[in-house]
Amino acid sequence: MYFAVISIFPEMFTAIRDFGITARACNEGKVTIECINPRDYTADNYRRIDERPYGGGPGMVMMAEPLAKAIDDARSRAQAYGCRIDAAHCPVVYLSPQGRQLDEGGVLAMSKYEGMILLCGRYEGIDERLLSQYVDTEISIGDYVLTGGELPAMVVMDSVIRRLPEVMGDAQSAEQDSFVDGLLDCPHYTKPHVFADMPVPEVLMSGHHANIAKWRFTQQVQRTKARRPDLWQAFRPSAEQAAWLKKMPKDNDA
Numbered sequence: 001m002y003f004a005v006i007s008i009f010p011e012m013f014t015a016i017r018d019f020g021i022t023a024r025a026c027n028e029g030k031v032t033i034e035c036i037n038p039r040d041y042t043a044d045n046y047r048r049i050d051e052r053p054y055g056g057g058p059g060m061v062m063m064a065e066p067l068a069k070a071i072d073d074a075r076s077r078a079q080a081y082g083c084r085i086d087a088a089h090c091p092v093v094y095l096s097p098q099g100r101q102l103d104e105g106g107v108l109a110m111s112k113y114e115g116m117i118l119l120c121g122r123y124e125g126i127d128e129r130l131l132s133q134y135v136d137t138e139i140s141i142g143d144y145v146l147t148g149g150e151l152p153a154m155v156v157m158d159s160v161i162r163r164l165p166e167v168m169g170d171a172q173s174a175e176q177d178s179f180v181d182g183l184l185d186c187p188h189y190t191k192p193h194v195f196a197d198m199p200v201p202e203v204l205m206s207g208h209h210a211n212i213a214k215w216r217f218t219q220q221v222q223r224t225k226a227r228r229p230d231l232w233q234a235f236r237p238s239a240e241q242a243a244w245l246k247k248m249p250k251d252n253d254a
């Protein structure tokens with residue numbers, strides 16, 4: 001999968017290109033992340049990419065022209081990578097609080113793209129004419145305001161790369177799809193067997209995989225009901241999960 005990020009701070013993206021699962025995916029050629037700096041598409045000596053807002057007011061606004069040229073170049077690069085350059089296969093995505101809130105369903109949908117061009121804003125924002133002409137969709141990582149779109153872009157790339165079948169591996173992604181989507185995660189334990197006088201739950205030491213799966217699902221249900229009743233209301237169990245839910249004590253019923 002191809003990612004182009006348009007940002008005046010390309011150095012920030014070492015955080016996902018150089019560490020962990022995302023770095024391994026890049027090194028194995030499963031993912032490509034290219035950083036494109038709009039300053040490279042300016043004509044003046046100051047490499048200017050922002051100006052005062054028309055109509056007055058605080059702060060600066062990112063100008064349309066350098067971003068338009070950067071997006072055009074990103075599209076050429078995506079095409080050279082093999083992407084079909086349209087909204088259905090390689091959308092231009094603007095990270096902004098005005099966008100659709102990122103969730104697991106959206107991450108799964110984005111993992112089907114051939115590529116994505118991620119536009120990272122700074123300052124007060126980007127000239128509206130660039131957004132209306134070039135942006136296919138806006139995504140928000142939450143209802144709060146950051147200093148830049150780079151961290152949201154990395155959140156999107158990290159979550160999408162993690163969902164790519166060739167990255168997660170079939171077993172893990174199968175587990176991810178059948179038991180985790182829509183519920184909070186279960187507790188996890190590792191060595192030592194006893195920590196602070198607290199032993200690992202016996203069922204996890206039993207080697208009985210069916211009982212372990214049922215225990216983990218029960219934990220997910222309890223946590224989701226307690227912490228995220230909104231997710232619990234939206235949860236649609238599989239046939240197997242519905243059968244397990246029927247056998248759970250009353251306080252665990254749907």
Ligand SMILES: Nc1nonc1C(=O)NC1CCNCC1
Pocket residue numbers: 095096097121122123124125139140141142143144145146147148149152
């Ligand atoms: N929340 C957000 N989800 O995506 N982007 C977000 C964000 O706060 N962007 C900043 C908004 C102000 N200008 C600089 C970028």
